Amino acid sequence: MLRILFVNFPAEGHVNPTIGLTQAFTARGDEVHYITTEKYQERVEAAGAIVHLHPDLVRTASIDTSNRESINEFMKIHIRTSLDILEIARQLADTMTFDLVLYDRFGAGELVRDMLNIPGISSSPSFLISNTHMATNLFRQNAESPGAPDPFVAESLSLMKEKYGVAPKEMVQFMNNSGALNIVYTSRYFQPNGDQFEEQNLFIGPSFPERKGSHAFPLEQLTDQKVLYISMGTVLSHIEEFFNTCIEAFADFEGIVVIAAGEKADLTRIKPAPANFIISSYVPQLDVLRYTDVFITHGGMNSVNEGIHFEVPLVVLPQDKDQPMVAQRLTELQAGYRITKDQISAASLQTAVQEVLSNPVYQQGVQKINQSFQQCGGTDEALRHIDAYLQQVKA
Numbered sequence: 001m002l003r004i005l006f007v008n009f010p011a012e013g014h015v016n017p018t019i020g021l022t023q024a025f026t027a028r029g030d031e032v033h034y035i036t037t038e039k040y041q042e043r044v045e046a047a048g049a050i051v052h053l054h055p056d057l058v059r060t061a062s063i064d065t066s067n068r069e070s071i072n073e074f075m076k077i078h079i080r081t082s083l084d085i086l087e088i089a090r091q092l093a094d095t096m097t098f099d100l101v102l103y104d105r106f107g108a109g110e111l112v113r114d115m116l117n118i119p120g121i122s123s124s125p126s127f128l129i130s131n132t133h134m135a136t137n138l139f140r141q142n143a144e145s146p147g148a149p150d151p152f153v154a155e156s157l158s159l160m161k162e163k164y165g166v167a168p169k170e171m172v173q174f175m176n177n178s179g180a181l182n183i184v185y186t187s188r189y190f191q192p193n194g195d196q197f198e199e200q201n202l203f204i205g206p207s208f209p210e211r212k213g214s215h216a217f218p219l220e221q222l223t224d225q226k227v228l229y230i231s232m233g234t235v236l237s238h239i240e241e242f243f244n245t246c247i248e249a250f251a252d253f254e255g256i257v258v259i260a261a262g263e264k265a266d267l268t269r270i271k272p273a274p275a276n277f278i279i280s281s282y283v284p285q286l287d288v289l290r291y292t293d294v295f296i297t298h299g300g301m302n303s304v305n306e307g308i309h310f311e312v313p314l315v316v317l318p319q320d321k322d323q324p325m326v327a328q329r330l331t332e333l334q335a336g337y338r339i340t341k342d343q344i345s346a347a348s349l350q351t352a353v354q355e356v357l358s359n360p361v362y363q364q365g366v367q368k369i370n371q372s373f374q375q376c377g378g379t380d381e382a383l384r385h386i387d388a389y390l391q392q393v394k395a
């Protein structure tokens with residue numbers, strides 16, 4: 001039996017891809033301790049892990065990707081969250097010994113590995129990307145790389161070094177942890193330049209285990225209807241204007257329009273919609289995608305993978321981080337129609353949806369990516385490689 005520490009970044013697109021791997025560990029009798037926030041406690045515990053909670057600074061953050069100061073604040077959240085996680089990891093290590101730490105590309109992962117001095121494997125919910133590319137494209141194309149640390153950052157990093165004996169090699173590490181083995185939840189086919197990545201990068205494809213939890217959503221209304229599903233993820237703020245544009249664009253849509261507004265949206269700022277609209281703060285995405293004919297998305301990897309899994313053609317409106325890269329790859333593989341932020345309008349949305357619905361090339365492109373997912377080894381392959389790596393370390 002292995003005892004595994006799992007360190008993750010508290011966001012849907014980072015936690016959800018790891019649920020299948022967590023289930024695979026616990027199903028064979030391994031003990032998984034998972035550090036996360038209360039929002040994800042139920043689904044992680046349902047996968048068999050023991051959960052240890054830290055404050056959720058991400059849910060309360062207002063992230064404006066066009067604002068440099070907002071980006072700096074996001075980096076400060078990474079540092080504060082890393083300090084919280086390091087403290088939990090240290091306390092756990094006082095009472096038990098871990099064989100391995102598995103950690104997300106975002107956050108404190110390498111720091112926890114170095115503090116505990118144990119083997120570390122990274123978990124990548126999106127495409128692999130170099131540190132140089134990450135630094136110069138941290139949140140959007142042509143963004144300047146992070147500047148010199150401000151006093152809060154400098155003081156926090158000094159505290160981290162003094163209290164835990166670790167510090168990041170460079171600031172971009174908080175956005176791009178790596179390990180001796182990197183587990184990537186996509187296929188080499190979908191990964192840009194996938195054939196150029198060496199064997200320590202293990203492309204296992206996405207997994208979509210059932211998500212435990214209760215919700216009230218009228219799925220029965222989607223039966224035998226053409227369905228347009230719209231979701232811009234869970235992190236962006238000030239999204240109500242976009243949803244109002246969608247209402248204008250699809251007021252005459254011949255079918256059902258589902259909008260996942262997200263918990264940050266102020267529903268009072270969204271104008272009244274026609275009767276064929278379902279607008280909700282929470283939408284059970286996997287369930288809705290089973291009925292969906294076209295998916296308008298921000299291009300987050302988690303949402304894109306789920307759309308591809310159900311072979312739903314995509315209209316992609318990339319905002320920040322890896323999303324432009326994901327949108328570009330979808331365009332190259334003829335699986336998605338891209339609209340840039342400055343092109344968004346009722347007319348452009350109508351044109352995009354009509355193109356994706358009427359041109360079979362998009363359906364075919366999505367099917368090819370999904371086929372590449374099916375050919376990946378999944379969690380079984382991940383476990384084989386992890387076991388082999390740990391045996392090599394012990395030898």
